[in-house]
Amino acid sequence: MIPFDFEYYRPDTAKGAVSVFAELEAKGKNPVFYGGGSELISMARVGSRSFGAVVDLKNISECTRMEDRGDYVYLGAGLTLSDLIEWNGFPLLAKTAGRIADHTMQCKITLGGNLAATIIYRETALPLLLSDAKLTFAAADGFQEYEIDRVFQERLFLPPGAFLAGVTLDKRFFSLPYFHEKKTRNEKIDYPLITAAGLKKEGALRIAFSGLAAFPFRNSKVEKILNSSLLSREKRADKVVKVLSEIIQSDLSGSAEYRKFVLKETILNILDTMEGV
Numbered sequence: 001m002i003p004f005d006f007e008y009y010r011p012d013t014a015k016g017a018v019s020v021f022a023e024l025e026a027k028g029k030n031p032v033f034y035g036g037g038s039e040l041i042s043m044a045r046v047g048s049r050s051f052g053a054v055v056d057l058k059n060i061s062e063c064t065r066m067e068d069r070g071d072y073v074y075l076g077a078g079l080t081l082s083d084l085i086e087w088n089g090f091p092l093l094a095k096t097a098g099r100i101a102d103h104t105m106q107c108k109i110t111l112g113g114n115l116a117a118t119i120i121y122r123e124t125a126l127p128l129l130l131s132d133a134k135l136t137f138a139a140a141d142g143f144q145e146y147e148i149d150r151v152f153q154e155r156l157f158l159p160p161g162a163f164l165a166g167v168t169l170d171k172r173f174f175s176l177p178y179f180h181e182k183k184t185r186n187e188k189i190d191y192p193l194i195t196a197a198g199l200k201k202e203g204a205l206r207i208a209f210s211g212l213a214a215f216p217f218r219n220s221k222v223e224k225i226l227n228s229s230l231l232s233r234e235k236r237a238d239k240v241v242k243v244l245s246e247i248i249q250s251d252l253s254g255s256a257e258y259r260k261f262v263l264k265e266t267i268l269n270i271l272d273t274m275e276g277v
């Protein structure tokens with residue numbers, strides 16, 4: 001049970017959503033945008049989050065549509081992980097979505113909710129960071145598109161009162177060789193100890209992580225090391241661990257030392273499988 005009352009709004013347009021959000025804020029209602037509600041509801045139930053109103057984005061066409069735009073594909077932020085898996089146009093995104101939670105939750109969790117989540121994993125950010133995605137924000141002055149690395153640094157940075165309407169992907173990334181390795185503590189379905197996702201573009205590996213640190217990230221130093229083919233694989237794996245050692249986290253799933261061990265194994269595995277492709 002949610003231990004507090006809140007108002008519910010489901011506007012039909014992005015403009016309507018932004019303006020009702022602003023009105024609620026002005027009234028001190030502490031509104032939140034609502035995607036699939038999985039995180040908002042579970043946090044509200046345990047008392048770690050409260051809000052006076054939710055603005056559900058499900059009726060807004062820019063949030064629910066999937067659109068072919070020639071060389072690009074637009075994905076609304078309200079599409080669920082199941083939608084992305086079923087579409088499978090970008091296999092790395094489908095694979096990443098398919099390893100988040102279970103099937104029932106995948107039918108609820110939205111792309112926007114996962115990217116904007118307060119929970120640290122935000123795994124759908126990995127394929128988007130790797131493919132130079134563009135994010136469309138809806139704000140009082142309309143829609144605005146941003147390169148992902150400008151607005152997603154460890155987490156999504158939205159202007160106050162704005163929401164994520166959708167994501168634009170460049171189709172050239174869809175057919176590139178990719179890898180996705182999610183290591184969990186015990187069960188297959190769990191938050192990641194480490195998720196490593198990557199693409200090989202024009203002979204160079206790109207890699208992004210979740211679970212390793214307290215935020216998802218892509219790191220140019222790591223990519224430079226991985227692509228230093230003059231160094232042995234063992235040396236490259238050791239260097240990657242060293243470069244990241246400052247940010248590798250310890251938590252209930254595993255200590256930093258254990259994560260370093262798993263990271264090295266993961267890197268060796270990736271180099272083995274990706275160098276020949």
Ligand SMILES: Cc1cc2nc3c(=O)[nH]c(=O)nc-3n(C[C@H](O)[C@H](O)[C@H](O)COP(=O)(O)OP(=O)(O)OC[C@H]3O[C@@H](n4cnc5c(N)ncnc54)[C@H](O)[C@@H]3O)c2cc1C
Pocket residue numbers: 032033034035036037038039040041057077078099100101102105108109110111112113114115116117118119121122123124158162163164165190191192
């Ligand atoms: C059992 C379970 C296992 C999970 N395992 C993983 C995992 O391994 N890896 C992983 O990455 N995630 C995992 N998740 C999902 C994750 O942690 C979030 O709970 C989920 O992604 C939130 O999605 P939602 O659409 O339900 O968001 P909501 O609960 O609706 O919202 C989450 C946050 O995002 C904001 N928000 C929602 N949509 C938008 C938008 N369009 N624009 C701006 N802000 C928005 C909300 O205001 C809120 O702050 C798991 C969740 C569950 C329930």
